[in-house]
Amino acid sequence: MKMRTITLVICLFLVLMVTACDKKEKETPAVSINTSSNSASFAELTLTPKSGTDRWYFAEQAERGQAVFAANCAVCHGNNAEATPHWKTPNDSGHYPPPPLNGSAHAWHHPLSILGRTIYFGGAPVGGQMPAFKDKLTESDIIDVIAHFQSYWSDDIYDRWLQIENSSRN
Numbered sequence: 001m002k003m004r005t006i007t008l009v010i011c012l013f014l015v016l017m018v019t020a021c022d023k024k025e026k027e028t029p030a031v032s033i034n035t036s037s038n039s040a041s042f043a044e045l046t047l048t049p050k051s052g053t054d055r056w057y058f059a060e061q062a063e064r065g066q067a068v069f070a071a072n073c074a075v076c077h078g079n080n081a082e083a084t085p086h087w088k089t090p091n092d093s094g095h096y097p098p099p100p101l102n103g104s105a106h107a108w109h110h111p112l113s114i115l116g117r118t119i120y121f122g123g124a125p126v127g128g129q130m131p132a133f134k135d136k137l138t139e140s141d142i143i144d145v146i147a148h149f150q151s152y153w154s155d156d157i158y159d160r161w162l163q164i165e166n167s168s169r170n
């Protein structure tokens with residue numbers, strides 16, 4: 001009888017744990033991006049080289065992204081995504097200035113899902129300073145702006161990023 005009670009308690013505990021994990025997963029989806037836009041979503045993006053760019057994006061996307069970038073990102077990341085010369089030195093409050101997004105820094109180590117999430121939620125979830133754009137930009141704006149700053153990347157950096165992107169999808 002006593003053994004049955006213990007088993008019951010253990011089972012109940014396990015059920016609660018599983019439910020808790022499940023809930024947590026739902027609260028932090030892999031790419032939680034605005035679904036109100038009708039254009040392509042991250043999940044639908046194909047990586048096949050498009051004519052004109054040889055990359056996952058069409059030239060029009062990178063062009064549209066240029067306007068998004070100029071209006072929302074250039075103030076911090078620089079007109080050509082080059083950042084400031086001292087982006088590697090933390091400021092007085094210990095935070096790092098905005099890094100370049102032109103392929104010379106770290107951004108290319110991230111798959112689209114992470115880049116999208118950084119732009120959507122900003123740096124707050126990881127203790128950073130970058131503002132969130134979830135209320136300002138649509139999902140397709142975010143896709144376009146990524147295409148734009150990736151257009152600064154050399155083919156070599158793009159190829160290395162593509163490997164990271166591919167393995168993030170497996």
Ligand code: HEC
Nearest residue numbers: 072073076096097098099106107118119123128129130145
């Ligand atoms: C107010 C300044 C500011 C603005 C505006 C801003 N960012 Fe940032 N961004 C930062 C900072 C600072 C970081 C470094 C991480 C942090 O502190 O959150 C960062 C980091 C990033 C990263 C990660 C880079 C890496 O090396 O991993 C990406 C991608 C990015 N920003 C894209 C954008 C895009 C796209 C826009 C415009 C839609 C934008 N940012 C607007 C300040 C800004």
